[in-house]
Structures are given as C-alpha cells and as structure tokens.
Amino acid sequence: MRAIETARLLLYEVTILDVPFYFELFNSKGWLQFIGDRNVKSIADVEKLITERYLPSFDNLGYGTYTAFAKDTRKPIGCCGFYKRPSLDVPDLGFAFLDTEVGKGYGYETAAALIAQVKKDRSITNYIAFTVKENVASITLLEKLGMQVSGTITLPGGPEVLLVFKNVD
Numbered sequence: 001m002r003a004i005e006t007a008r009l010l011l012y013e014v015t016i017l018d019v020p021f022y023f024e025l026f027n028s029k030g031w032l033q034f035i036g037d038r039n040v041k042s043i044a045d046v047e048k049l050i051t052e053r054y055l056p057s058f059d060n061l062g063y064g065t066y067t068a069f070a071k072d073t074r075k076p077i078g079c080c081g082f083y084k085r086p087s088l089d090v091p092d093l094g095f096a097f098l099d100t101e102v103g104k105g106y107g108y109e110t111a112a113a114l115i116a117q118v119k120k121d122r123s124i125t126n127y128i129a130f131t132v133k134e135n136v137a138s139i140t141l142l143e144k145l146g147m148q149v150s151g152t153i154t155l156p157g158g159p160e161v162l163l164v165f166k167n168v169d
Contacts, residue, residue: 011066021076080110093129130162
C-alpha cells in the first residue's frame, strides 16, 4: 500500500475500509456546499463509488485518492488526490476535509506532499484544480500551492461554472 507521511498526517491509498469515513465526508456541510451533492445516501452508495471509481485509479493510472489520517488520533480527517475525468486532458487535484478539520492547514499539508510525491515520481507534470468562486479557502490554498487561475469550466453534468487553476512549474 502506497503511503505518504507529513508532519501531522499519514496519507494512505483509499481502501474499502474507508467507506464509513467517506459516507460522513460526502455528506458533510462543507462537501455539500463547495463540492456538491453526489447523491451518496447510503453506505452501499459509497462502497460502489470507491470500488468502481477510486480503487481502480491507482492500478489504471498510477495515481488516485489518499485518505488523510491524523497521526495523533489515527482517525481519518480528509482526503486528497489526483483524479482523471474523461472530459479533461490532465488530472485534477482535489482535497476535502471534515468540517471540524478545516482551517488547520491540513489541505496545504496534504496537497503539497502529494504534489512533491508526483514530481519525484514524474508520473504527473501538468495538472489543474478547480473550485467554486465562493470557496475562498480553496482559492487561497491553490494559490499558496503556486497555482494560478487559467479560466473557467463547467464540467459535464455540472450545474455551475468553476474557476480553473493550473500548475505553473
């Protein structure tokens, strides 16, 4: 199992054992407000999503979702990863944390560690990230990571226009 360690976190590839955590995360206020309702209403819905979309990513693409665990409690608090969407030519960086963990610097810590890892592996050289314009915390974080706004996008089936950030290194 691939793992990345930071000062305060342990990042592990998502597993089926993470299903209860992701059920909580996908239905958290912050996720619903800034990422959107993915119609994940049961544990079975989460299990299907992880099994069909998240687990195959590492085998098929060499990257995917990491679950972030706090070192001090060993409890999952968020996630970060690179995702390949069929409508995009490059992977996108995404992250989310439980509402109780937002504002503690975990987003930057996980994203910076993941970016450093893929630079070392050279598996990803170009990537993007996107967020809604109302998500000031994510915009600030993406800028802190050295990304710059490069335009807007509406994803297929998506209800809103998103700001697109591009890596500049």
